[in-house]
Amino acid sequence: MAASPFTSVTLSPALHDALQALGYHTMTDVQAQALPLVLAGRDVVVRAKTGSGKTAAFGLGMLTRINPRFFGVQGLVLCPTRELAEQVGREIRRLASRMTNIKVVMLCGGKPFGPQRDSLAHGAHIVVGTPGRVEDHLRKQTLTLDGLAVLVLDEADRMLDMGFADTMRAIISKTPKQRQTLLFSATYPEDIQAISRGVQRNPETVTIDAVAHTEAVIDQCFFEVQKHERKTTLLALFEHYQPSNAVVFCNTKKQCAEVADFLNEHDVEARAIHGDLDQRDRDQVLAQFTNDSCPVLVATDVAARGLDIKGLALVINFELPRDPQVYVHRIGRTGRAGELGRAYSIVVPAETPRIRAIEDYQQQPAACDVLASLDRNPDYQLQGLYVTIQLDAGRKSKVRAGDILGALTGEGGLEGSAIGKITILDTSSYVAVHRSALRQAMNYLSQGKVKGRSVRARRIR
Numbered sequence: 053m054a055a056s057p058f059t060s061v062t063l064s065p066a067l068h069d070a071l072q073a074l075g076y077h078t079m080t081d082v083q084a085q086a087l088p089l090v091l092a093g094r095d096v097v098v099r100a101k102t103g104s105g106k107t108a109a110f111g112l113g114m115l116t117r118i119n120p121r122f123f124g125v126q127g128l129v130l131c132p133t134r135e136l137a138e139q140v141g142r143e144i145r146r147l148a149s150r151m152t153n154i155k156v157v158m159l160c161g162g163k164p165f166g167p168q169r170d171s172l173a174h175g176a177h178i179v180v181g182t183p184g185r186v187e188d189h190l191r192k193q194t195l196t197l198d199g200l201a202v203l204v205l206d207e208a209d210r211m212l213d214m215g216f217a218d219t220m221r222a223i224i225s226k227t228p229k230q231r232q233t234l235l236f237s238a239t240y241p242e243d244i245q246a247i248s249r250g251v252q253r254n255p256e257t258v259t260i261d262a263v264a265h266t267e268a269v270i271d272q273c274f275f276e277v278q279k280h281e282r283k284t285t286l287l288a289l290f291e292h293y294q295p296s297n298a299v300v301f302c303n304t305k306k307q308c309a310e311v312a313d314f315l316n317e318h319d320v321e322a323r324a325i326h327g328d329l330d331q332r333d334r335d336q337v338l339a340q341f342t343n344d345s346c347p348v349l350v351a352t353d354v355a356a357r358g359l360d361i362k363g364l365a366l367v368i369n370f371e372l373p374r375d376p377q378v379y380v381h382r383i384g385r386t387g388r389a390g391e392l393g394r395a396y397s398i399v400v401p402a403e404t405p406r407i408r409a410i411e412d413y414q415q416q417p418a419a420c421d422v423l424a425s426l427d428r429n430p431d432y433q434l435q436g437l438y439v440t441i442q443l444d445a446g447r448k449s450k451v452r453a454g455d456i457l458g459a460l461t462g463e464g465g466l467e468g469s470a471i472g473k474i475t476i477l478d479t480s481s482y483v484a485v486h487r488s489a490l491r492q493a494m495n496y497l498s499q500g501k502v503k504g505r506s507v508r509a510r511r512i513r
Contacts, residue, residue, distance in 0.1 A: 056084045057077060058071050058078070061079075062091060063091075064116065066150040067112060067115060067147065067150070070147050070151075073149070080108075081100075082109055082260050083108055083109045085258045085260070086106070086109040090234060091113050094254075095234070095235075095252040096234050097235045097237070097248050097252070097255045098234070098237070098257075098259075099237055099240050099259045100238070100260035101238045101260070101381065108147065110129070110202075110234050110236070112147060113232075113234075114144070114178065114202045114204070115127075115147060115151065115154070117232075118151075120153050120154060123155070123176065124176075124198070124199040125177070126178065126201045127202045127203075127204075128180075128200055129141075129178070129179070129180040129181075130183055130186065130205050130220065130223065131181070131182060132182070132206075132207050132210040133182065133354075134182055134331070137182055138158060138160070141156055144156055144178060155176045155177050155178070156176070157172060157178070159179055159180070159186050160181050161182055161185045168185075168189065168194075169189070169194045172189065172195055183211060183219040183220055186223055187219050190223060190226050197226050198228065200227045200231050201231055201232065202232045202234065203224065203232070203233045203234070203251075204234045204236070205236065205237075208235050209237040209241065210238075220247070221250075233255075235248055235255070238381060270383055270384075270393040271394050272396070272397075273395075273420070274372075274407050274418050274420045275398050275399065275426075276420055276421075277423050278400065278401070283314055286300070286315075286370060287318050290434060291426070292426040292427050292428070292429075293366060294434075295347075295365035295366035296347065296365050297341075297344070297347040297363075297365050297366070298347065298367065299349045299350075299364060299368070299386075300322070300348060300350045300351070301353065301369050301382050302352060302371060303373065307370065307371070308325070308326045308351065309326070315348060320347075320432075322349070323337045323340060323341065323346045323349060324351070325352075326351070327352065327354060336482075336512050339482040339512070340512060342473065343440060343473035344436055344438050344473070345436040345440040345472075345484055347435070348434065353373065353382070364386045366386060366393075366394045367383050367395040367396075368396050368398070369382060369395070373406075382395075437472075437486065438485060438487065439484070439485055439486075439490045440483070440484055440485075440511070440512040441482070441490075441509050441510070441512070442512050443497070443502065444480055444508040445503075445505070445507045446479045447476050447478050449503075449505075451476060451481060451502060452476065453476055456481060456502055457471055457474060459500060459503070460496065460497075464500060465492065467489070470485060470486040470488070471483065471486075472484030472486070490511070
């Protein structure tokens with residue numbers, strides 16, 4: 053089936069302009085099937101995996117219904133993790149970039165309550181947040197949803213897994229009955245069906261076959277090894293395939309830390325992310341990974357939920373999960389937007405029944421291999437192209453990415469090609485600088501200014 057252009061659906065000129073600026077010309081499968089229903093005001097249940105383009109599917113529909121002159125919350129998106137919420141919030145802001153005065157407020161745990169309360173007091177059109185923090189604001193009456201037009205439950209199955217069912221119901225009870233409700237989920241267990249029946253009106257169902265997508269674009273292989281060969285096989289996979297970046301999935305926090313230490317000891321630059329990290333450290337690790345300062349992320353499933361990583365070359369399962377659905381969710385981080393992805397798993401004899409479960413779930417035979425088939429390169433190293441610098445100025449200081457770029461390439465004298473991704477948070481910012489330009493950047497920031505003010509800068513290690 054030919055891809056449908058965004059011009060085939062009725063959107064405002066401002067939204068079409070934003071799509072053009074973002075390079076979004078044709079719709080993904082989930083957008084082509086769900087967006088016309090969303091624009092028609094229907095309640096919709098969408099079954100699709102992360103990375104299928106669902107944020108634009110509901111974001112465009114939500115922005116179409118926003119009245120910019122009414123500074124009350126008209127759109128609410130609930131997400132299971134702060135990382136996913138921030139990703140969704142950034143994408144909605146990008147889609148709304150050509151609209152006038154659209155305010156998106158993030159309400160997530162791990163952030164101070166007061167600044168969120170103050171942002172809400174000045175009015176907001178769209179709220180994106182995690183269930184616990186949104187419920188806190190409702191309980192303290194710093195958030196009201198009387199004017200809500202569109203409610204989105206994003207990755208609803210994950211919110212149920214994390215124990216948010218009662219919290220979601222409490223939040224939904226504070227919303228108008230005459231609203232549009234959009235439910236997105238990678239799976240559709242009975243609990244999700246029950247929630248849909250309780251909060252939606254005659255919903256349409258859109259299903260994007262994650263298994264078929266996986267078969268088409270992800271090369272999968274299971275390396276059957278002895279238990280003492282697990283770490284050796286992990287290193288051999290890097291030495292053989294030499295990916296530009298990778299996510300290594302582990303089943304426990306302890307395993308994450310051990311694997312990251314092992315890779316760093318063997319000249320593969322890696323950072324671990326798991327539930328024991330405080331929010332600041334999580335932010336820093338994710339910033340380093342997404343801006344090419346650290347090429348390998350070692351993560352648990354909970355810590356990695358909501359990550360949207362464009363161009364991920366390789367996923368490695370250091371240990372297979374017990375649930376084949378979790379396996380499919382993990383490997384779906386690679387091979388996005390039609391690109392070829394690679395997903396390789398290390399399996400010891402006691403775990404071979406998990407391969408059989410994955411075969412049954414995917415309805416295809418598994419390709420298996422052995423350690424001896426991998427060509428080792430003892431001189432192999434993997435290091436990030438950039439280094440991350442943290443600045444003590446962010447959105448609250450009215451600092452924009454252009455201000456940082458302008459300071460570094462202007463008075464700082466750096467080439468534009470030496471500057472990588474710039475991430476603006478509420479009270480701080482991260483800028484990726486090519487390793488060869490680090491000293492020059494730090495020398496300027498130690499005495500120069502950004503947007504007319506001095507800033508404190510430090511390298512994130």
